[in-house]
Amino acid sequence: MLDSLTASRTQLSVPPKRVDQISSELFTSLFVLHSKFDFKPVPGKRYCLYHKANGFRLSLIAPAEWGDGRFGQYIGECVLQPDLTWTLHFDARAAQDQRLLALIESQRSAFEQRLAAAETLDSALPAFDASLPFYRRVFAAALAHSLALSMRKSGIQDLSYRQAQGLLPGPTDPERDA
Helix, strand or coil, X not given: XXXXXXXXXXXXCCCCCCHHHHHHHHXXXXXXXXXXXXXXXXXXXXEEEEEECCEEEEECCCHHHHCCCCCCEEEEEEEECCCCCEEEEECCCHHHCHHHHHHHHHHXXXXXXXXXXXXXXXXXXXXXXXXXXXXXXXXHHHHHHHHHHHHHHHCXXXXXXXXXXXXXXXXCXXXXXX
16 A cells, blocks of 8 residues: 555646645545546546446446446546546536536535535545545545645645635726726
């Protein structure tokens, strides 16, 4: 386990990030990491996310290669980024599925509530989670390390979510700019 954690952190180069970017990357990454998969993801490789009634599954195999919907509804393409965060690009049909969008929005809302309740942003990062299988546990720890570095570089790691949001630029006031 320690070798995997060390390997996942080597040569990790992360930029400073704003709280909105950290929040979005943390939600997306945790969403992917809580999907079922039993392989070691590789940064830069594309994976396919599927949904069935019993949850989400990350696969190495694209929907065209299955042909029978074995893993359920195709949601979209996931990529593990070099900073060990995940991106998800929705399939056009999945992006129109109101039930799926409502499910994800309810998860996002619960995530935002947990983030807002955390004393600091740093304390909201995933800690060791024994309930996760090996690779998901390793990558959750690596994700926490990566985002903690970004928050440290931005100077927001010791702030609450609301305090960090207060540092974001607000909408432009045309009268003030005149």
